[in-house]
Amino acid sequence: MHLIDILVFLLFTGGIVVFGCSFFNRKSSSDEFTNAGSNIPGWVVGMSIFATYVSSISYLGYPGKAFAGDWNAFVFSLSIPFASYFAAKYFVPFYRSQSSISAYSFLEKRFGRWARLYASSCYLLTQVARMGSILYLLALPMNQLFGWDIPTVIVVTSIMIVIYSIVGGIKAVIWTEAIQGIILIVGALVCLVVLLFSMPEGPLQTFEIGMKYNKFSLGSFGAELDKSTFWVCLIYGIFTNLQNYGIDQNYVQRYHTAKNEKEAKFSALFGGYLFIPVSAVFFLIGTALFAYFKVYPDLLPPGTKADYVFPFFIVNKLPVGLTGLLIASIFAAGMSTIATSVTSSSTILMTDFYSMIRKKAGDKEKLMVLKLGSLLIGLLGIFVAIAFLQVDSALDAWWALSSIFSGGMLGLFLIGYMSKKVRNIDAMIGVACGVILVIWIVLSSYVHANLAIVFGTILIFLVGFLSSKLIGNISKK
Structure with a gap:
């Protein structure tokens, strides 16, 4: 990779860590660490929710799916307005009225402690598996394209995220996610523009080729339950997003960080709706890559996997400087999702487990538990990510684990x-x-x-x- 691209990449990723650490506050309390004093603007919280949606899986996976197939997976994005509406109308007011920041305190009140411990344990297992899969899938293309050692990339990335998560708490995570969200949107749009205008007959040629090969299809509208039809994707998306907005600590915790209920409702709608056009950009990138390499078939090495076509284009076909920006965008997508899991999981460790054992723990003790919990979750994420080296498909393993745990x-x-x-x-x-x-x-x-x-x-x-x-x-x- 060109020196300028390396500098651009280091500038963005290093700048994110420094920016996150700038939220360090000597007088910080456990409440400040977990809810940021309930004083963050709604649009920032919304960008944080959006960045939580967009992981390195979607940044690399969506273009790969569109390149190899069609827009069937985009149906998942179309289901988000249903969940966003219910979140703004019902979930946000409900959770902001609860005395605890934990998403699972309600279950204890309703069914007893077993229900809370069951849900929080499932949540923690899901987040550790999620972190491991994202760290692994983030490191894998870097190894394939640049020769970077996979365990080293996993460890260094996780350490950077844990550092600013511990130093700045949820406020640092949300504000850095807002910046990361902007970076990944800009990077995706720049890449799409370059792709469209790289076609010999202009941007419209991409759409002509896409239509010719049925690349914009949303999938079959049949009633099969064992295939990824339009209806299977839509129903799956509705239930998954209802779970995200309704009982996922990542989202519930963000409802508490907004200035007031109105801002919290706006953040739920803004974050969800923003994901729809941005995910469309990712799918269009995949279709544009298909059209580009259909016109220039000799430029793509034979046997290149669909998920690696986008990284290959980034490294070999983008102008100097833009390559560094796009790689920084991919890292931004992964870092934002992992940082969310770290802070939210440490919150659950403190509220749903430690506080039940040490009911009279002081604020300094709770703050220390939150920071040690962030470190523990970060380390577990590293071990799981390295363990993913032993599986045939990290993505399939993640889907199976998340389905069982949650x-x-x-x-x-x-x-x-x-x-x-x-x-x-x-x-x-x-x-x-x-x-x-x-x-x-x-x-x-x-x-x-x-x-x-x-x-x-x-x-x-x-x-x-x-x-x-x-x-x-x-x-x-």
Whole structure:
């Protein structure tokens, strides 16, 4: 890589770390560390939510999917307005009215401590798996393209993120994510413009070739449940995004950081809606790459995997300086998502575990636990990322793990939120049935794995509700 590109990359990534560390406050409290004093503008919180959506997986994966196939995965983005609306109307007011910043304190009030510990444990397992997959998938193309050692990239990236997360708390994470969000948007737009105007007959040629090869298709509208149809992607997206907005600590914690309820509602809508056009840009980049290498087939090495076509173009076809900017954009996407997991997971460790053991812990002690928790989560993320070197497909492994770990959380929340008659035992029975179904779907091939969260959530809700009716009627007799 050219020296100028290296300098641009180091300037952006190093600048992010320095910027995050600038939020250091000697007088910081545990509340300041976890909710930033509830004084962050709504648009900044919204950019943070957006940056949480866009990981290195989507930055590299979406163009790869569009290059190899079509826009079927874009249907996931189209489902976000449903979740954003429910978040602004119901979830934001609900969580801001709670006394705890934990997304799972409500479950303890509703069903008992087991429910809170179950949900928070699932959350922590999901976040560690998520961090590991993102760190690995961020390091992999850097190794393929530049020869950088994968474990070294994983360790250095994680250390940089943990440093400013510990020093500045949630305020540093949110503000750096806002900057990272801007960087990744600018980088993607610049790359798209270069691609479109690199076509010999102009930008319209990209769309002509895309239409000719059906690259803009959103997928089949059939009713198959074992294939990635339009409906499977849409329903999966609705349930996944409802879970993100409704019970994911990453999002719930951000609702508490906004200045007021109005700003928090705006952040939920802004962050979700912004992801739609930006994800469209990523898919259009993939289609443009297909058209570009269709016109210039000799420029792409034979056997190049779809996920590596975009990085190959960045390194070999962009002007000097822009290559560094795009690589910085990819790192920005990964760093923002990992930083969110670090701070939110350390918050859960303190509120849902440590505070239950040490109920009279002082503020300094809580602050120390938050910082040590951030360090612990960062280290676990490193170990999991290195462990991903042993799997055939990190992305498939992440999808399977996330489905199993988080498959029962949304259903448990919904029956507690929507029905006051469902009791502790009903919720336990529902969760047990739902988790068994999720594991079966993930391990079998009868139903598309994306539908695990859908059927798992529905079953938990139905079993919990029916149990409250049947067992409740029997107990009355």
